[in-house]
Amino acid sequence: MKAALKLFTEMGFHGTSTAQISKEAGVATGTLFNYFPTKEDLINGLYFDVKGQLSRSMGREIQAQSTFQDKLRKMWYNLIEWGLDNQNDFLFVGQFCSSPYITNYTREEVMKEYVFLHDLVKEGIANGEIRDYSEELTIAMFYQASRTVVNFILDSEPQDKNKVIEDGFQIVWEGLAKK
């Protein structure tokens, strides 16, 4: 799975042959198909795993934060830290989140892990912490903004990463918060 992840992000799903994957993994092609009946099963397993890790990283220590802003900031930092520490996983999710090879079943299973994010946003709107935009739009803007920051850091390699991360949060917070 690690080998496939690396190759998929470098050369895409169809661009990576099963022969390459097994070679990179140091096993025979037959072994690969022993564990994943088809190439699609492999990508779905990968997506499931990676999204699960992302979800778990994102929610880490959220409840320990006292204010709503701190909860959101903590989530922001979690998301970005995960992206920077797991670049292949980060790129993989970006490339394959809307890919036709991810089955609807996999997609739905993954969605179940993100309930707490919805709950947090709902709470923020209800308590008047953030503006009353559509919940889904708010989540999308927040999540994609964090991806933008990670991508920005990855391909512009700024001297002061931490400033970029905090600036990014300021932009998102000012954008969403009720004044």
Next chain:
Amino acid sequence: MKAALKLFTEMGFHGTSTAQISKEAGVATGTLFNYFPTKEDLINGLYFDVKGQLSRSMGREIQAQSTFQDKLRKMWYNLIEWGLDNQNDFLFVGQFCSSPYITNYTREEVMKEYVFLHDLVKEGIANGEIRDYSEELTIAMFYQASRTVVNFILDSEPQDKNKVIEDGFQIVWEGLAKK
């Protein structure tokens, strides 16, 4: 090119065979290779074309706007309108902007068309209209936010698109503007 664009967005670069492209286009495979010596030439030509169209759409009527906020809002609407009206092009740019098949030459040629966006942001910072974040970060956040809104509209099909677009702009504007 239109045929290739459609197929590439549906099934990816490697997922689309030259046979499929020529069939979709209603020509023989030989004809395809008469115009594009290799498959890579085709994708680079496509990227160049589509990005050019995006750039031209984005800059439309900007100078006619009086205030800085109106200029930015106009650009926001231009970007989103282009994405909604040219879904294949929009998806193509998203999928292939960081693809290894786009040569650096193509990428650099495309960049040249975006100078005016840099200039606008510089102007906004200099005049104290928007906060003094890194110019590149500001542009990335603005551009990716517009993509988030288009994607959101495309796959959640809200009743009131215009509200989503304007809400999206409010989020970005509040995020970037100097209070």
Next chain:
DNA sequence: CGCATAAATGACTAATTAGTCAATCTCAGA
């Protein structure tokens, strides 16, 4: 040790791939 089950192997196949090229067709101008 011996045995049975499970895991790993890589040569193999049928299908598909990007790209070629000799033959055919098109059509403007004489």
Next chain:
DNA sequence: TCTGAGATTGACTAATTAGTCATTTATGCG
């Protein structure tokens, strides 16, 4: 109507593809 340069064609090739399976190797247990 005839000519010829350029456009179009699709059968073809050598390489590669996802996936198979008979055989070999590793492992756990008495």
